[in-house]
Amino acid sequence: MGSSSSSSSSPDNYNNSEYGDIMKVETTGASLITAQQDKLGYAGIRASDKMAEMDEERMTVYREKILSVASLFEIDPVIIAAIISRESRAGNTLKNGWGDHGKAWGLMQVDIHPDGGRHDPKGDWDSKEHLTQATEILLKFIDKISVKFPRWTREQQLKGGLAAYNMGDGNVHSYENVDENTTGKDYSNDVVARAQWYKRRRFF
DSSP, X not given: OOSSOSSSOOGGGGTTSTTOOGGGSOOOOBOHHHHGGGTOSOOBHHHHHHHHHHHHHHXXXXXXXXXXXXXXXXXXXXXXXXXXXXXXXXTTTOBTTEETTTXXXXXXXXXXXXXXXXXXXXXXXTSHHHHHHHHHHHHHHHHHHHHHOTTSOHHHHHXXXXXXXXXOGGGOOOSTTTTTTSGGGOHHHHHHHXXXXXXXXXXX
């Protein structure tokens, strides 16, 4: 599934976007903690690849919505897909649209808990409106990281923004330990690896 796309968008269109080239972002992949979701006995990029593959068939349902939102913000759609894979396993872990014990909403898990992002969830859990809101949140974090670390490359700022999407920009202190405060201590590395898998797969 997903080895070809009905869209006219080329996956190469985003290589020189203002957010950088996802294929140039360094990654160590998933931690063993994250890999245990699928009872994998290994970690790293191999584990991220396997989990992205496990979600691929479910992801096809959302392909056109992802492409539409990605086009709106001029961001590589594989990044959105990778967050969906990491956050909700393409919807597979949600209960009536909710995850994280009722603290987060939708495919990309917009945090609504008072101790978190305090966002008002928009749209149905699998809607374009939800994906739009979540992607806007991501891009705001990338912008915050870009201001906080102006000397980082675009790819480093993208990775930092992904970590911030999970735990807030205040928890990103260095590039070397970008995931030190993220869930599983691997969030941005895992998302990047999953995105690269979807890119190699030419899912979009």
